[in-house]
Amino acid sequence: MVDRKWKIFSQRSNRKDMKAIKATFRGGIHPPAFKYLTQNKPIKNASLPSRVVIPLSQHIGAPAQPIVQIGNKVRAGTKIGAAAGKVSANVHSSISGQVKDIKNFFHPAEGKSLSIIIESDGKDEKEFLKIGENADLFSTDEIKEIIASAGIVGLGGAGFPTAVKLSPPKKVEYFILNAAECEPYLTTDNRLILEKTEEIIKGMKLAMKVLGVKKGYIGIEDNKKDAIKRLSHFQSLEIEIKVLKAKYPQGGERELIEAILKRRVPPKGLPYEVGVVVNNVATIFAIYEAVYLRKPLYERITTFSGDALRQAENLRVRIGTPLKELTKECKGFKETPSGVIMGGPMMGLAQQSLEVPLVKGTSGVLFLKHSRWARRKNEMKEENPCLHCGKCVEACPVDLNPSLISLATQKQKWNVAKELNVDNCIECGACEYICPAERRLMDMIKEGKKVTGFKPQAAGKKKKNFKQDQELKLLS
Ligand code: SF4
Ligand code: SF4
Structure with a gap:
């Protein structure tokens, strides 16, 4: 329940404060956002894929070890790969059906990697985490264990195992919810905030409980007015919204910490060294789903956008679905794309095949005609001499x-x-x-x-x- 006094105070002052306070970091650029293509598109369920290819390496750290064999029956949520070490993550089936193969297959970042191929039985049976019913009574260790069991990793693209991130070697003071989503085109976090605000606040409180921090910030750019309005209903003394100037790379952890707390993470250092842990919106939503709904991470929300697509969408997709199947959800192509980028256009990875599967860290897939980004990602151009413009x-x-x-x-x-x-x-x-x-x-x-x-x-x-x-x- 929102603190009543705070609600009255924030209703009076929020609009003015949010206009006045636009924190930011040093440097950065202002690329065109192209968010209008999907920012008003509600999240839509993609059709159940007939086949998924689930890589055992979708995170930073050791790849998971396969724990199923060819011929095994699985359900959506069945653990098929076990974390292999401290920095690693479990992997789950995203559909119900049968394991058809375990072999090297296309991977969006690694070229090829060991993957489990599952064919759907069309039933979409589910397997949930075996945990207690009353989520509000879980201890911090139990929550961490659930996050690890669910195979949650940083869904902004970094892929760092979240249970490890929420166990910093020293006590931190603050938690920051990264709602900046500064990469052009991407709107998954924005849609999640608009459609699942309460769930995200609950997820954020879980992360704060695990870390033992009393203060959390939500860092969000000033170009997401509807999301700011939604979040402002949940502002309290414990959770504060920081409206940031829209600028790339505002969503980088270091930049976010600098903008909100004026603390600089040392080069090669980590945020906990300045007393902070940062998670993005999609990761926090996955935490909510695991703890409150007992759901392992087998699907995610992804933006499909770009001028080569007939219809841009924000889709809830099963992990492991090949891109080829997902383009059908967007009514195919207007024109053959000259560039396919997984992630945002600034830091995303160019893809050479539509057979590549969507993985946990895929926040967006862009199909671009002849944009500057498509050229940069695909063409080896002749180097021009530096103009020393600075x-x-x-x-x-x-x-x-x-x-x-x-x-x-x-x-x-x-x-x-x-x-x-x-x-x-x-x-x-x-x-x-x-x-x-x-x-x-x-x-x-x-x-x-x-x-x-x-x-x-x-x-x-x-x-x-x-x-x-x-x-x-x-x-x-
Ligand atoms: S890519 Fe590296 S060198 Fe270039 S602006 Fe970013 S941090 Fe600086
Ligand atoms: S021309 Fe040279 S100085 Fe100017 S932005 Fe390019 S590399 Fe930097």
């Missing part, structure tokens, strides 16, 4: 010099790239997006991270005015 430096949210780093990696000066802190890059793509010379900065920066990460070299003593010195050397 726009990439201005845009970088972690204070890097992408121009210099890219020049260093191009010339294979790995020590220089390391000195320029290439490994602090969060791969947000803001620098590449803003670059007027259309340089493929991300490829060069990723290469630098890979090489310097695998082969740490003595970077030498840091000189005074290092950047200027190197700039002269690199540009000569």
Whole structure:
């Protein structure tokens, strides 16, 4: 129940406060949002797939180990892969039917990976988690165990096992619900807030209970007015809404923490080091469903959008459904897409086949005609020389010099790239997006991270005015 006093206070002051307070972070860009394509589309159930391909690796950490054999009968929610280590996650069947094969198959991020292929029996029988009935009485350890049993991982795309994230090595002060959804096109979190507000608040309170924190923030961008209005009914002394300036990558954990709490997560550090744990809306909703509805993570909400689709949608889809089947839910293509991107256009992954299955971290799938994003993800273009305009430096949210780093990696000066802190890059793509010379900065920066990460070299003593010195050397 909403605190009555707070409700009266917030009704009077919310509108004014929300207009006035628009926190943000340093750097960032303003790409066109394209959210109008799906933001008013209610969540629709996708048809039951006839076959699913469920990868055992859908999370950061060790892939799950298969615990079924070919020929076994399963139901939606049957555990088919067991977490293999501390940082790993269970995997469940998303339909009822029979295990047909266990083999390497297309994977959206790994090329191919070991997957369990299940054919539907059309019955859609369910298997629920075996837990107690009264969710409000669960202890923090019990909630964590349920989250782990349900195979919940970060559904914003990171895929970090949530039970591990909610067990930080030291006590934290705050929980932040990441409702920023700053990637263009994506509207799943926005729809969830509009359609499942109460459930999300309950999920958030579960996360806060597990962490033992008394204060939670909801970070949401100012372009989601309806969602802000819905959430404001649930604002209390315990849960505060922070309206943020719409800017990419506002939904990055570091950027969100900086905008809301003015704390900077150290490079290569984690949010708990500054006293915070962050989860996104879809993850919190999955926690609610596991704890209150005993439901393992076998389906999720995903935005299907882009100008090549006949009809953009927000769909509730069974994990493991091949993209090909899902495009039928959107009435197919207006035109053959020149780019298919899983995730948002900024950080998503280009896909080469529509056979690839939807996985836990798939917040969106974009089918693009000839947009800049489709080109960037698909074409290896000739490099244009750097104009030294400095726009990439201005845009970088972690204070890097992408121009210099890219020049260093191009010339294979790995020590220089390391000195320029290439490994602090969060791969947000803001620098590449803003670059007027259309340089493929991300490829060069990723290469630098890979090489310097695998082969740490003595970077030498840091000189005074290092950047200027190197700039002269690199540009000569
Ligand atoms: S250098 Fe990395 S962190 Fe900085 S803008 Fe480019 S991709 Fe983002
Ligand atoms: S934005 Fe592009 S052209 Fe401008 S300094 Fe950076 S790399 Fe060079």
